Structure formats: C-alpha cells, structure tokens
Amino acid sequence: xxxxxxxxxxxxxxxxxxxxxxEKRVTEMESERAEDKVSMVVFSGDxxxxxxxxxxxxxxxxxxxxxxMYFTFWGLTAIKKRTEMEGKSLLQRMMAxxxxxxxxxxxxxxxxxxxxxxxxxxMMMKERNVESLEDLMQLARDLDVNIIxxxxxxxxxxxxxxxxxxxxxxxxxxxFLGSALTSKATLFI
Amino acid sequence: xxxxxxxxxxxxxxxxxxxxxxEKRVTEMESERAEDKVSMVVFSGDxxxxxxxxxxxxxxxxxxxxxxMYFTFWGLTAIKKRTEMEGKSLLQRMMAxxxxxxxxxxxxxxxxxxxxxxxxxxMMMKERNVESLEDLMQLARDLDVNIIxxxxxxxxxxxxxxxxxxxxxxxxxxxFLGSALTSKATLFI
Amino acid sequence: xxxxxxxxxxxxxxxxxxxxxxEKRVTEMESERAEDKVSMVVFSGDxxxxxxxxxxxxxxxxxxxxxxMYFTFWGLTAIKKRTEMEGKSLLQRMMAxxxxxxxxxxxxxxxxxxxxxxxxxxMMMKERNVESLEDLMQLARDLDVNIIxxxxxxxxxxxxxxxxxxxxxxxxxxxFLGSALTSKATLFI
Numbered sequence: 001x002x003x004x005x006x007x008x009x010x011x012x013x014x015x016x017x018x019x020x021x022x023e024k025r026v027t028e029m030e031s032e033r034a035e036d037k038v039s040m041v042v043f044s045g046d047x048x049x050x051x052x053x054x055x056x057x058x059x060x061x062x063x064x065x066x067x068x069m070y071f072t073f074w075g076l077t078a079i080k081k082r083t084e085m086e087g088k089s090l091l092q093r094m095m096a097x098x099x100x101x102x103x104x105x106x107x108x109x110x111x112x113x114x115x116x117x118x119x120x121x122x123m124m125m126k127e128r129n130v131e132s133l134e135d136l137m138q139l140a141r142d143l144d145v146n147i148i149x150x151x152x153x154x155x156x157x158x159x160x161x162x163x164x165x166x167x168x169x170x171x172x173x174x175x176f177l178g179s180a181l182t183s184k185a186t187l188f189i
Numbered sequence: 190x191x192x193x194x195x196x197x198x199x200x201x202x203x204x205x206x207x208x209x210x211x212e213k214r215v216t217e218m219e220s221e222r223a224e225d226k227v228s229m230v231v232f233s234g235d236x237x238x239x240x241x242x243x244x245x246x247x248x249x250x251x252x253x254x255x256x257x258m259y260f261t262f263w264g265l266t267a268i269k270k271r272t273e274m275e276g277k278s279l280l281q282r283m284m285a286x287x288x289x290x291x292x293x294x295x296x297x298x299x300x301x302x303x304x305x306x307x308x309x310x311x312m313m314m315k316e317r318n319v320e321s322l323e324d325l326m327q328l329a330r331d332l333d334v335n336i337i338x339x340x341x342x343x344x345x346x347x348x349x350x351x352x353x354x355x356x357x358x359x360x361x362x363x364x365f366l367g368s369a370l371t372s373k374a375t376l377f378i
Numbered sequence: 379x380x381x382x383x384x385x386x387x388x389x390x391x392x393x394x395x396x397x398x399x400x401e402k403r404v405t406e407m408e409s410e411r412a413e414d415k416v417s418m419v420v421f422s423g424d425x426x427x428x429x430x431x432x433x434x435x436x437x438x439x440x441x442x443x444x445x446x447m448y449f450t451f452w453g454l455t456a457i458k459k460r461t462e463m464e465g466k467s468l469l470q471r472m473m474a475x476x477x478x479x480x481x482x483x484x485x486x487x488x489x490x491x492x493x494x495x496x497x498x499x500x501m502m503m504k505e506r507n508v509e510s511l512e513d514l515m516q517l518a519r520d521l522d523v524n525i526i527x528x529x530x531x532x533x534x535x536x537x538x539x540x541x542x543x544x545x546x547x548x549x550x551x552x553x554f555l556g557s558a559l560t561s562k563a564t565l566f567i
Contacts, residue, residue, distance in 0.1 A: 011390065012200065018397050019207050025404050026214050029411065033218065034562075038366075040377075041565070043430055045488075048262055052232055052377075055341070059362035065370070073426055074488060091502045098489055110234075110263065111287055121345075124280050128344050152433070155506050156499075173437035177416075180563040181443070184223075185369040187230070187377040188418075188430075188565040201389065208396050215403050222407065227555075229566075237451055241421055241566075244530070248551035254559070299423075299452065300476055310534075313469045317533050373412075374558040376419070376566040 037066040039179040040187040045074030045100065046109035047118050047133065053189045054136040061143035068179040069140075070171070072150035075189075076157065078103050078133075079147060079165045092158030099157075103133050141167075148175060226255040228368040229376040234263030234289065235298035236307045236322065242378045243325040250332035257368040258329075259360070261339035264378075265346065267292050267322075268336060268354045281347030292322050330356075337364060415444040417557040418565040423452030423478065424487035425496050425511065431567045432514040439521035446557040447518075448549070450528035453567075454535065456481050456511075457525060457543045470536030477535075481511050519545075526553060 038060040042053045057067045071079050083101045085093055100106050111117040125132065131139070140147070148169045154160070161170070169175075180186040227249040231242045246256045260268050272290045274282055289295050300306040314321065320328070329336070337358045343349075350359070358364075369375040416438040420431045435445045449457050461479045463471055478484050486495040503510065509517070518525070526547045532538070539548070547553075558564040 012204075015204060015390075015393060015397065018401070019204065019211070022211055022397070022400055022404060023207070025408065026211060026218070029218060029404070029407060030214065032411065033221065034223075036370075038370075041430070041434075043427065049232065052230070052262065055362050056230075056366070060366055063363065063366060065366075073430065089502075089505060091498060091505065094498070095502065120280060120283070124278075124284065124345050124347075127278060127280065130341065130345055152508065156502050156508055158502075173433050174441065177434070177438055177441060177443075177563075181414075181416075183563070185366075185372070185375040186563040186565065187375065188567050189377050204393060208393065208400070211400055212396070215400060215407070218407060219403065222410065225559075227559075238421065241419070241451065244551050245419075245555070249555055252552065252555060254555075309469060309472070313467075313473065313534050313536075316467055316469065319530065319534055374555075374561070374564040376564065378566050 034184045035066065035182050036064060037068065037179065037183040038185050038187075039068040039176065039183040040070065040189055041176060042069055042071045042075035042078065042189050043073050044109070044189055045077040045106055047106040047121060048108050048110075049189050050075070050078045050103070050106060051133050051136070053187075054133065054140055056187070057145050058136055058139050058143060061140065061145050065184070067140075067143075067145040068148060068176075068183075069145060070148045070150060070176040070179070072153045073157075074099070076149060076153055076159055076164070077101075078106060079149065079168065080159065080163050081165050082163055084160065084163055087160060088158040095157055096159075103137065106133075150176075223373045224255065224371050225253060226257065226368065226372040227374050227376075228257040228365065228372040229259065229378055230365060231258055231260045231264035231267065231378050232262050233298070233378055234266040234295055236295040236310060237297050237299075238378050239264070239267045239292070239295060240322050240325070242376075243322065243329055245376065246334050247325055247328050247332060250329065250334050254373070256329075256332075256334040257337060257365075257372075258334060259337045259339060259365040259368070261342045262346075263288070265338060265342055265348055265353070266290075267295060268338065268357065269348065269352050270354050271352055273349065273352055276349060277347040284346055285348075292326065295322070339365075412562045413444065413560050414442060415446065415557065415561040416563050416565075417446040417554065417561040418448065418567055419554060420447055420449045420453035420456065420567050421451050422487070422567055423455040423484055425484040425499060426486050426488075427567050428453070428456045428481070428484060429511055429514070431565075432511065432518055434565070435523050436514055436517050436521060439518065439523050443562070445518075445521075445523040446526060446554075446561075447523060448526045448528060448554040448557070450531045451535075452477070454527060454531055454537055454542070455479075456484060457527060457546065458537065458541050459543050460541055462538065462541055465538060466536040473535055474537075481515065484511070528554075 061067050077100045108117040148171045250256050266289045269291050297306040337360045340359050439445050455478045458480050489495040526549045529548050
C-alpha cells in the first residue's frame with residue numbers, strides 16, 4: 001500500500017520527515033557551494049605570465065567574480081615597488097640584487113636577452129593599444145581584486161612590507177587554500 | 190504543537206510552501222552545477238608542456254568530458270601551420286622569425302640546445318610507440334576537443350587566422366572564463 | 379484553484395510526486411559533489427616549483443583535504459631516489475645523465491648557474507628555519523598525501539619503479555582525471 005493511500009496523521013508525519021530530510025541535504029550542499037570566485041597562485045615573475053594572470057584577473061572581476069591573487073616566490077617581484085637593502089641577510093641582499101626591483105623590470109620567460117625581449121613585448125603591446133602591465137595592475141585594484149603576498153616567501157627572500165605595493169593583504173598557504181577550495185576556478189601561474 | 194498535528198488546509202499550505210522553497214533552491218543549485226567539462230589555458234609553447242596538455246585533453250575527451258583548450262601567447266605557436274610576413278609590423282616580423290613556425294619545431298622547456306633536446310624527446314617517444322604531438326592533436330580534433338585561439342595574443346603577435354590551423358574557434362578572456370567557471374577542472378599550462 | 383485547496387488522495391499524490399522528484403534531483407547532485415580533495419599535476423622538476431607543490435599539498439592535508447599529487451615528466455626527477463643505467467636505451471641513458479638523480483639535485487627555474495642558485499635557495503630557507511624539500515616530502519607521506527607516478531612518462535624516460543621512492547602509486551592520465559574531476563581545486567605545477 002502506497003503512503004499516498006494512507007489517511008491521517010501517519011501520512012502527514014511521513015511527508016514531513018521526507019521534507020525535513022530534503023531540507024537538511026539541500027542546506028548541506030548549499031554550504032559547500034563554490035562561490036563566484038577565481039583564485040590563483042602567481043608563482044612566476046615573468047612579464048608574459050604575470051600579464052596573463054592580470055588579464056584573467058581583471059576579466060573575471062569585470063564579469064562580477066571575486067578574485068584572489070596569491071603572489072609567492074618570483075611572483076613577489078611583480079608587486080614590489082622598491083628594494084631596500086637594510087635588514088636583509090647577505091644571501092637575501094644577493095637575491096635582491098639579482099631579481100627585478102618592480103614590475104617594470106620583469107623579464108620574459110623566453111628570449112629575454114637581458115631585458116630586450118621584455119622591452120620588445122611591451123612595444124608590441126603598445127603598438128596594438130593593449131594596456132600595459134602597470135595599467136592592468138591599477139585596473140585590478142580599481143576592480144577590488146585581492147592582492148595577497150605570501151608571508152613565507154617574503155620571509156625567505158627577506159622582502160619587507162615596505163618594499164611591496166601599498167594596501168596588500170598578507171597570508172600563508174592556508175589563506176590561498178581557503179580561497180581555492182571555495183572558488184569556481186583555480187590557476188597556478 | 191507540530192505542524193503534522195494540524196488538520197486541514199493550513200497544514201497542506203505549509204507543506205506546499207516548504208516544497209516550493211525546496212524546488213527553488215534545488216533549481217538554483219542545478220543552474221550553477223559544473224558541467225562535464227575540462228578547460229585549460231595553453232600559455233606555454235614548449236613541446237613537453239603542450240604534449241602534457243594534449244595528453245590530458247584527449248584523455249578527458251575519451252572519458253566523455255567536453256574539453257576547451259584556450260591557446261594564448263607562446264601557446265599560439267603550437268597551433269600555427271605556417272608563417273606569413275605580409276601584414277606584420279617590424280616587431281611582429283622579428284617575433285615571427287624568432288618563434289616556431291608550427292608544432293613541429295617547438296622547443297623543450299629544458300635542455301633544448303637549439304632543438305636537439307626536442308628531437309631527442311620525439312625520438313624517445315617513438316622508441317616507446319607513444320603518439321607524436323601531431324597525432325595527439327589530430328586525435329583531439331577527432332574527439333571534438335575545442336581549440337580556441339586567443340584573439341588578443343594574435344593581435345599583439347600579429348598572427349593572422351590564415352597562419353593558424355583550420356577550423357579553430359576564436360575568443361577572448363571572457364570565452365576562457367565562461368568555460369572555466371562551469372568546468373569540473375581548470376588548468377593553466 | 380490551488381492544489382492546497384484540493385482535498386483527498388489526488389492532493390496527497392501530487393505532493394508525493396513532487397517530493398519524489400526532489401529526492402531524485404538532490405541525490406543526483408550529491409553524486410557529483412566535489413570531494414574534500416586537492417589534486418595536482420607536478421610536471422616541473424624545478425626545486426622552487428616542487429617546493430610550492432609540497433607546501434600546498436601538506437597545507438591542504440593538514441586542513442583535512444585528501445591530496446593527490448600526480449608526478450609526470452620532469453616532475454618524476456623529484457621523486458627519484460637513485461639512477462640505474464641497466465635496462466635503459468641509449469637515449470634514456472643520456473636523459474638520465476642529464477637530469478637530476480633525486481630531489482637533492484633539482485635545479486631552480488631561474489638563475490640556477492649549474493646548481494649554485496638551488497644551493498642558495500636551500501641556504502636561504504635554512505636561514506629562516508623553513509623546512510627543506512626533503513622534510514616537506516616526508517611530512518606529505520606522514521599526512522597520507524598520495525604520490526602517484528605517471529607510467530607513460532616513466533616508460534618514455536625509461537625510469538624503473540626501483541629508481542623511484544618506495545610505496546608510490548602508479549597511474550595514467552585517467553588516474554589524474556578521475557581525481558581532478560572530483561576535486562575542489564586542481565593545479566598544474
């Protein structure tokens with residue numbers, strides 16, 4: 001005999017139990033639903049790859065997505081504004097001398113030839129009226145893209161907060177993972 | 190007093206309201222459900238990385254996934270079939286001369302030694318009867334993998350549609366994001 | 379006239395049908411729900427990138443995520459423990475001689491200078507009491523991170539199981555995809 005044929009309270013109670021159970025399951029699924037968010041690790045400090053990261057980031061932000069960019073390792077050089085030697089160990093000073101002091105001197109990943117390749121790419125972009133990396137970075141800030149600096153990398157490379165762009169967030173791998181696990185798309189660049 | 194004990198219309202109406210609400214929530218979640226789809230940015234133009242991209246793409250397609258491959262920057266060289274100098278600016282011509290003219294001359298990311306490394310890798314693959322990059326690319330086409338060329342990169346590098354493989358799609362960062370945000374997995378290669 | 383006003387069996391049957399349909403839809407969505415899992419392809423054999431992979435892997439495992447690391451191509455050199463020349467073809471022997479014999483001799487992706495860059499990075503990490511790559515790899519094992527070796531790459535490069543770390547899993551692209559398609563985040567490193 002189907003439950004639909006049962007009259008009275010038992011019938012109603014069975015229905016209510018099934019609806020209760022459904023509500024619980026739906027609430028649980030909703031709690032894990034990915035947010036409208038894109039997260040990325042920017043590991044690379046190459047002009048071409050950092051450009052790709054910011055094109056995707058600003059594109060996603062323009063489409064209404066929250067965007068978290070987590071800069072680590074060579075990627076930190078893309079968000080530096082200057083280099084200070086004080087407070088650095090000898091190794092850290094050597095590293096600082098050998099790596100770019102800001103986004104403007106990032107090399108390209110191929111055919112860099114001591115910066116000629118990077119200059120050439122920038123000229124080709126200008127020729128086509130494509131926004132420069134610095135314009136895209138400003139656009140990202142304007143669109144509320146979150147720029148997060150990896151504190152472990154800062155520590156290892158001896159990069160102080162004062163050397164980085166203003167108004168950044170700071171975080172560790174847990175910060176990145178917290179974002180990635182609730183994002184619709186995650187990229188390692 | 191539990192709702193299950195209430196007799197009559199009020200009871201039924203309360204049940205109906207909860208079912209209506211559930212249907213709405215379930216419909217909303219269904220509308221955001223990731224599709225059976227893998228999307229990737231192929232940024233690299235290195236033989237080894239492009240091979241990895243096509244191994245994953247053809248594997249996913251064979252498993253019944255929709256696959257969108259978005260070729261940008263150096264990745265465009267992997268889907269070129271020839272180089273034409275007409276219509277290019279001086280810088281674009283220089284770039285064309287310094288980059289591979291098709292998938293067959295892609296370098297490897299390490300130990301390329303002016304192409305010797307790439308030849309060695311191809312020989313090692315043949316020795317083991319592993320499909321060549323060109324075979325994998327054909328297989329990808331046969332399996333309806335979507336090959337999408339980034340139009341911004343084409344513009345900057347001055348690569349015309351006639352220089353690329355036939356029957357490609359074209360798109361911008363919005364095309365990639367539209368795919369990535371509804372995919373089960375997204376890769377940046 | 380609303381269904382809520384209809385008395386009797388027809389009313390109950392309509393309700394039951396809607397609840398049946400909801401249960402089916404919810405069950406289907408639950409079956410596709412991403413697991414608490416992070417999956418990654420470790421394609422790179424660069425010390426800096428492999429470090430990033432293990433920092434993310436151990437971080438995710440510590441947060442209770444299942445972690446699948448799929449080592450392919452240059453990445454295989456990071457999970458080698460020794461090199462054996464027997465059983466290798468001439469090309470495979472050349473490749474073995476030119477690539478690192480274990481994690482301890484991985485180069486850095488930039489400014490490697492025949493290993494000086496890698497040594498410098500290791501010294502900088504030690505200076506800050508950051509765990510070494512080998513410590514992180516051990517931690518990953520302790521946290522039950524799955525280390526999977528790509529069997530196609532092993533075949534092409536002629537790397538035998540005896541040359542790799544003990545207690546690894548082995549798999550093909552289907553193994554990786556099976557993991558990635560049910561993961562909350564996927565990375566290609």
